[in-house]
């Protein structure tokens with residue numbers, strides 16, 4: 001079964017076509033990266049899947065359901081590019097609040113678990129607005145993952161994180177059995193978190209396949225970044 005499906009999706013902002021006939025699908029349990037040059041339509045795609053904006057035309061389903069519906073919200077996590085937790089709440093309060101919004105039976109226990117998992121103990125009583133950008137990112141990841149979502153949409157998830165935290169987060173994400181769509185410009189993140197790639201440019205898919213197929217398109221010893229760069233530039 002497909003957990004994510006887009007067919008012929010068009011989204012315009014004024015005269016700009018952010019998405020222009022975008023179609024792809026991701027089977028349940030699939031781990032996919034969304035790659036593309038600046039302005040390709042990656043964040044727009046994520047927002048449509050998260051139900052935050054509606055396409056002008058085309059069909060979008062999450063496990064056969066409508067994005068943004070109550071059923072989908074229950075099973076989906078979306079980390080935007082620049083997530084902001086509730087600034088006046090402390091780290092712990094944010095976690096407890098999100099856990100109770102999610103209907104988790106014991107929000108305090110869940111907050112404890114996420115504080116340990118994301119190494120936030122030192123900051124648990126600090127207001128989110130006073131955290132460093134990296135610690136805000138860590139908290140935001142904890143907030144979107146606390147309900148053990150089946151489908152996870154992450155826009156540049158490792159932004160601002162120091163190297164030990166990147167490793168910690170990569171291990172957490174790799175340990176989850178969810179369906180993943182990760183938008184990133186960093187190929188090492190794509191290849192460590194996912195095994196398939198959807199490459200888009202000007203609002204439509206220009207290539208899709210496994211990361212090993214992508215590597216095989218390059219010359220021997222050619223860095224994968226160079227292969228991707230050529231594919232993105234050839235399209236222009």
Ligand SMILES: Nc1ncnc2c1ncn2[C@@H]1O[C@H](COP(=O)(O)OP(=O)(O)OP(=O)(O)O)[C@@H](O)[C@H]1O
Nearest residue numbers: 013016017018036037038039040041042043044045
């Ligand atoms: N709210 C908006 N109003 C007007 N134009 C928008 C809006 N959101 C996106 N766009 C335009 O839609 C196109 C796709 O933008 P989008 O943010 O989806 O690209 P992206 O692939 O995520 O880019 P980047 O890699 O730079 O983050 C761009 O031309 C952008 O300027």
